[in-house]
Amino acid sequence: MEQVSDTLVPLTLTIDGVHRTEAVDRRSLLVEALRDDFGATAPKTGCATGDCGACTCRVDGAVVKTCLQLAVAAQGSDITTISGLAPRGELGPVQQAFWDEQAFQCGFCLSGMVLAAEDLLSRNPEPTDEEIRWAISGNLCRCTGYETIVAAVRTAAERLGAADS
């Protein structure tokens, strides 16, 4: 077993507010470490080449496709998955809008879609439909045809705007 354990290194992450250290294969992608070693399975592996976005998380404030980063490169990072977006089992405004607008079917793309939408609205609170489509274009969905996802982001923007004013 020596060769196998040789590849293990300790990795410390804060995931959805919980600070933990686990032994991680140093060859692992961040998404693999999150899912397999830390048990954070909300991000999914859809391609492992950065094309589908299903593995998206917020890493130190930036929206990151976690299949494009080695786990060890995230040492000490603060990571938010969609499980950590809203406290105490409630839904955040973007999540709520996705539910209300039927903006997903199989749900496999949701990590990426919701985090990309949150990221857009944090920078641009009143996006046009074209801006929404551009913002989520790094994330693939095979079920919805994107129409209701665009509607959900629009709805979330309206609700957030109404709440602010």
Add this chain to the structure above:
Amino acid sequence: MDGGGLVVSHDDSAAALAQGSAYSGSSVRRHDGDRYLQGHIAYSDDLRLPGMSHAVLVLSPLAHARIVAIDTEAAQARPGVLAVLTGADLAAEVGPIPNAMDPAGVGGRDVALRVLPVSKVVYAGQPVVAVVAETRAAALEAAALVHVDYEALPHVLDAEAAMAEGAPLLYEEWGTNIMLAGTAGTGSFEDVRQTAFGVVEGELRTGRGAPAPMEPRCYVADWDVQTSRLTWHGTTQAPHPLRHSIASFLGVRERQVRVVAPPVGGSFGYKNFGHPEEYLVCALSRIVGRPVKWVEDRTNTLRYGSRDMRLRYRAAFGADGRVSGVTCHMLANHGAAAATGAFGMALAGGLALPSGYAVDVFEAEYQVVVTNKGPYSPMRPFGKEASALLMETVMERVAEETGLDPFEVRRRNWVRSDQFPYATSTGLLLDSGNYEGLLDKVLEDFDLEGTRAEHARLREEGRYLGIGLGFEVLPEGADIPGALIGASDISTVRMDPSGDVTVLTGVTSPGNGNDTAIMQIVADRLGVSMDSVSIVQGDTDICPFGFGNVSSRGVLTGGGSAALAADDVADKLRRVAAGMLHCDDPGRIRLGDGMARVEGEPEQALPISAVAGALYTVGYIVAPDVEPTLEATRTFKMHNIRHQPDDGGQFNLFSTFSNAVYVSVVEVDVATGLVEVLRHVMVHDCGIMINPRFVVGQFTGGVVTGLGAALGEEILHAADGSLSTSGFKTYLLPRANDVPAFEIAHQVTPSPFTPLGTKGAGEGGVACSMASVLNAVNDAIRPLGASVNELPISPHRVLASLQEVDR
């Protein structure tokens, strides 16, 4: 409909449903949407079983080769490795993979497919050796040390070349590469040709497409030595049929197998049953005595293809644009053989002809050919895109030849709304429809003449825009004789002493919301709130038998049988309530809002939960004549399915025929060849809609699959047979900024053959989009004398067609 966003009108559906429907006909949200949005849904790859080991497969680098020798010694010696097994090792342990549909059943050629090949490989990427280890990393390391000695054989990728004399044979015992050949239709084309005003002929080609759900396949098999029982978890559409076939594969009793299907990340036909790895993990788990997991990578999903057809047609027509006869030859490139029944796509494509047109003479001939591409996979709409493309091309060509308006040519050829049920020339019995009504509805918001005038004006500026019509009739709710693909699913409805309701059903949900829709149906029938209802799907130890989710069956058969079961329970509740409320006639008890009320006497009422509790606890007092259960299990038969041949030797394997008309507007950039879809106007008819928003979701998803097939998605191979499109950078799924806003409306023509008047809705939009976009592109470039007949209409194909004109 101005293109500014999703426009949905569905008032008809709610009105057409019975009075008193609190939920059915309304677009309630997914019952478990909050769990999805918090990342709390456990998909197959999220499962962690105690002691779980990991399988990694060694793949063939060659498209066609004999396996000379396999050296597994170095791999076996790696730390953490539990087993390294070859096809020869496993052939002694387990049988071949049972066919989901047997090609021999329809006169085709079968091959006993092994989970790993014993003597040769027939496509690049075919699994050859399985390595099981403690971790996936250890299995990957060991797999890299397996050495396979191959003797390369000549390979063939093209279907026409595969049929040529001297072509390399994939399965030598066949003596040919033709897996299946047959005919469908009625009458003699030659006869009608003699008297026709004219004949058009031509060819169409569709590129190889992949179902490519976002979630790749993943299987976990867990053989329990103590109980001699296998529990299988994984990405499947069809738990019960899979259970049956796993038992046959392992040589155990069906009761020794439990299949559990966690929520699935999209399926689209790909996750029906019959893939080698589904069975392989079972054998591996029994051998190593531990749970074994295999998870697919993205590249492997793109080895599985569909479509890849060549269609040749001739159509005879009158001066009035009426088509009197069509003959077509369909050649499908299957790739390597599969046990998934994917060959049936050619059959279904043939049977779905001549679409919804009253063409009395139809001769269809089909050939399914194996080649050294990856295997064919079922994919929505299961070959029916070929029939829509063919007939919509014929209609356009006839319009061109006769000088008639292409929309008018459709009207003249459609089966009229007063002709249903209508027997087609391929033997199908179209249940109901109003095709002209669909077009009328499209044109309510589409200014045809104004748009044409605008396009003519833009042509003066050197811009090329076009309008195209697509029309689809989709045979759904299939019942295939001899196969575990049937049109009757079973549902159980159970009410607890507290009044809580559980629905157990044999249909599964690939994420489309059919679980919520079935809950809506049941809540209405029992007069309780949605909050009181839960549903269980996808566990063969818990749910009654069903065929999962194939052929658009979820609400059609699962919802229909759940409605019947709920009605039985409701009848009992009425009898108990009548006794408790001192009402002589249970027929006067109304169930609604969680209450049982005597009609006309609003003060005479009881909570339904109290009625349920009373039957369980004081049934001998309050309801001495009522059997003390609040549970019913029901199913039903589709009365229009016919497996006995008629006089012409034809069958009807399908129960409903949803339909749609689309009109697309595209602009073709003649400098770059790029096609942009500017408008996509759609009117569907899938009968009664239980949850219109879910139905729309099915269509919009199908539309984007259709747009991908029309404009970008194509599996390509290098000359050596290796996959060129190995990921989403090269296999181009449409992204959000590639597709327009959709304009959607519905027409509701209830099916007379289904309990709720519903029709299948799961395959809509793909075929129609392919046809409307193809026709729109040709409308745009016709003034240049150019045309395209091959999909996807990638820029290089547009440019090639324009260059052809220049020469």
